[in-house]
Amino acid sequence: MPVIVFASSKGGAGKTTACVVLACELARQGFDKNIEVSLIDADPNQHSAAWAKLEGKPSNIRLYDNVTEENILDVIDQAQEQTPFVLVDLEGVASSAVVGAISRADLVIVPCQASQNDAKEAVKTIKTIKYGANIARREIPFSVMFTRLSAAIFTKTGKYLTQSFNEAGIDILKCSLIDREAFKSIFSFGGSVNALKTENKKEQISLDKAAKNSENYAEEIKRLLKKGIEQHSERSITNV
Numbered sequence: 001m002p003v004i005v006f007a008s009s010k011g012g013a014g015k016t017t018a019c020v021v022l023a024c025e026l027a028r029q030g031f032d033k034n035i036e037v038s039l040i041d042a043d044p045n046q047h048s049a050a051w052a053k054l055e056g057k058p059s060n061i062r063l064y065d066n067v068t069e070e071n072i073l074d075v076i077d078q079a080q081e082q083t084p085f086v087l088v089d090l091e092g093v094a095s096s097a098v099v100g101a102i103s104r105a106d107l108v109i110v111p112c113q114a115s116q117n118d119a120k121e122a123v124k125t126i127k128t129i130k131y132g133a134n135i136a137r138r139e140i141p142f143s144v145m146f147t148r149l150s151a152a153i154f155t156k157t158g159k160y161l162t163q164s165f166n167e168a169g170i171d172i173l174k175c176s177l178i179d180r181e182a183f184k185s186i187f188s189f190g191g192s193v194n195a196l197k198t199e200n201k202k203e204q205i206s207l208d209k210a211a212k213n214s215e216n217y218a219e220e221i222k223r224l225l226k227k228g229i230e231q232h233s234e235r236s237i238t239n240v
């Protein structure tokens, strides 16, 4: 079952947020079908584990915390056997745990804020993904995901970086994560953005937009995974 890994050598790029938001949305969409999502926290800072231990974690998210370089491959393999989606939140370094997780990935998301320094770190991370692909002796699909984008404008730097990634043949998710209070709040109050409550109309509009943003993000990831699986089976058929 698909393994989605969140990697970036930059701390603060938005890995944990992108990982937890996707876990919640996949869990919401799969709830009625008893679909479970594994959330593997392999960052010693344990930020996604701390979120999962707050009240409100969707019951169909299974947490694997305190995962280390010694057990990460076993934990991913075990989670993959047990749940249809496996999400891995990594530390902002290029450690053997990071390379190991990447070598098991069906898709690597590289969160990147729209700044030159983040883009440089994204390029470094892509080199690590290529190294992991070399070890695994297969292609590992990856996409940069812009995070913390302004809701109001797509900045000049954002446009420039998009063009640079395009010219380098690097895929960028169509869906970005917008900078919204809701995506921060879940780490204080627990649960998903859909569960956040407010009496204020303006705040409610913003919560609704965060929920819609999460939905579009999960839909795009599902489409990418499906495309990857189809391409893989096409290759397998031609290899027969």
Ligand SMILES: Nc1ncnc2c1ncn2[C@@H]1O[C@H](COP(=O)(O)OP(=O)(O)O)[C@@H](O)[C@H]1O
Residues within 6 Å of the ligand: 008, 010, 011, 012, 013, 014, 015, 016, 017, 018, 047, 092, 147, 148, 149, 177, 178, 179, 180, 181, 183, 184, 187
């Ligand atoms: N889309 C977003 N909207 C608002 N705040 C965000 C968003 N993405 C990340 N943040 C904030 O940015 C900081 C770093 O994000 P985090 O996901 O922890 O990054 P990483 O896991 O890569 O270190 C956190 O304070 C987080 O709340």
Ligand SMILES: [Mg+2]
Residues within 6 Å of the ligand: 015, 016, 017, 043, 047, 089, 090
């Ligand atoms: Mg993190």
